[in-house]
Amino acid sequence: MTESLENCNQSAGELNENINYPLPDLTYLEEMAGGDEAFVHEIITYFLENGPHLLNLLRESALSGDQENLHFAAHKLLPQLTFVGILAAIPDIEKIENDYKHMDDLSVVIERAIKIINFGIEDLKKMI
Numbered sequence: 001m002t003e004s005l006e007n008c009n010q011s012a013g014e015l016n017e018n019i020n021y022p023l024p025d026l027t028y029l030e031e032m033a034g035g036d037e038a039f040v041h042e043i044i045t046y047f048l049e050n051g052p053h054l055l056n057l058l059r060e061s062a063l064s065g066d067q068e069n070l071h072f073a074a075h076k077l078l079p080q081l082t083f084v085g086i087l088a089a090i091p092d093i094e095k096i097e098n099d100y101k102h103m104d105d106l107s108v109v110i111e112r113a114i115k116i117i118n119f120g121i122e123d124l125k126k127m128i
Contacts, residue, residue, distance in 0.1 A: 021119040024127070025085035032083075044128050047084045051077070051121060055114050058096070062110050070100050077117075086120035089113045 026040065033039040054073050061070035074097035081090055092113035100106060 021116050022088055023085075023123050024120050025087055026127070027085070029083050029085065041128055043083050044124050047080050048121060048124060048128075051080060051084075051117065054080075055117060058110060059114065062106060067100060071097060074100070081117070081120075084120070084124060086117055086124075089116040089120070092116070 029040055029043055033043075054077050057069055058073040058077070061067070061073060074093050077093050078090065078097065081087070081093060092109045095103070095109055096106070096113065103109065
């Protein structure tokens with residue numbers, strides 16, 4: 001598990017160029033903002049600053065067997081992914097949050113979620 005999760009440290013562009021992940025869908029955030037572009041920018045910036053920390057916590061918690069922080073990181077990521085529209089990662093993060101104790105494929109699910117989120121982060125950087 002360590003080897004596959006450590007490979008997630010690569011930049012998004014190096015992960016798998018043959019997979020097309022959907023662009024972040026900002027519809028929900030824009031509806032919440034009610035036309036306030038500064039609010040949209042603030043939420044995206046917050047995620048860009050804090051999302052990578054949560055991804056590292058997710059990875060490190062899985063590697064060390066720290067179930068409490070693994071659940072915490074997944075729980076914290078879910079609403080943020082909704083706000084910034086990285087919707088493709090939500091099923092994996094939900095699975096991690098709810099079933100992490102009973103998952104035989106935890107490292108695969110975490111790796112996939114991190115890849116999707118990293119692609120989303122790169123796309124969000126281009127949007128602001």
